[in-house]
Amino acid sequence: MKHLRKELWFNIPGRRGFVNITGEVEDLIQQSGVMNGLVLVNAMHITASVFINDDEGGLLHDYEEWLEKLAPFNASGDVYHHNRTGEDNADAHMKRQIMGREVVVAITDGRLDFGPWEQIFYGEFDGKRRKRVLVKIIGE
């Protein structure tokens, strides 16, 4: 069994943002030499997501608005008890649950085994700091 581990680092200038990381994951699969296997891509932080969807600007805008509706930002500890700890990011912990922590993708013939529009995104919900994504590849 072959395996490869790599961290991708991000520092999103705003509070929230989405970054397409498909190319970086594809490159790591080639480096690994794995022809058939699985790649796990996960946020290493609990206020961020890795998810797969369409790279279309309107849709990313819609996600932003929709998540704000389902889990609104509110810095006060009256709404979110988590924010009584000095944090203001309780909403980010919720947004991340909806979008998910991780994706697992098949590797076939040494490539991401993807449908026509699948793209891997890093989703940041509490940015302005350095944060990481883990890529772990196993197979042969």
Add this chain to the structure above:
Amino acid sequence: MKHLRKELWFNIPGRRGFVNITGEVEDLIQQSGVMNGLVLVNAMHITASVFINDDEGGLLHDYEEWLEKLAPFNASGDVYHHNRTGEDNADAHMKRQIMGREVVVAITDGRLDFGPWEQIFYGEFDGKRRKRVLVKIIGE
């Protein structure tokens, strides 16, 4: 390490629908000869889901109503910017995030290692066209 890859095809006649695909995944595990490993089952399209829950008609009806409440269909580009591209399926991209893209299931003794009520579903949120699910099995 053994591995097997197979696509399952669907053409849901309505806009939305759920299909139990547990039997097909179980058959593929038997074909693979894998006794211990993992099976990844994922939608290859970004307006569809693969998820695990109960095969009970009332519940599937409830999911349908609940998802419509959390991410209502609205074809106009006023609500969802994605629909300014000529699409009308922004809601489907959201419904899919709640239900998830994929499941990873353990294979033990050559079978799906499942609790008593676990069943694998394909969830369609923008149907009336041919779409695919990927099954990737690894193990030995």
Add this chain to the structure above:
Amino acid sequence: MKHLRKELWFNIPGRRGFVNITGEVEDLIQQSGVMNGLVLVNAMHITASVFINDDEGGLLHDYEEWLEKLAPFNASGDVYHHNRTGEDNADAHMKRQIMGREVVVAITDGRLDFGPWEQIFYGEFDGKRRKRVLVKIIGE
């Protein structure tokens, strides 16, 4: 390829609750002897979740309140058709979809390959009974 399978059992005294199971998963990885691979941790029941987030009491309280808002408990069959079957737990099937069924975590150097605050939780949404989580480890 090495592999290990183990069930963790729970009996949450209330209807809902969260249990940090990180230590138990870490112990199983050590038992498995796997240095590089993947661990799948999934609820075997369809009204429970396994998810990764922060072990902070305020946040767990916030999740509880937030999930109740997104998928309110209602025993009657008027709101949820699933509850016409004699069940009263339709809301639990929905809460579980938001929080997720499973996590897949990388194993590196014989340990959970985690960011600074990542912790694995069992999330119960229909308790007062014995229920299980499956841990499946593969790698070498």
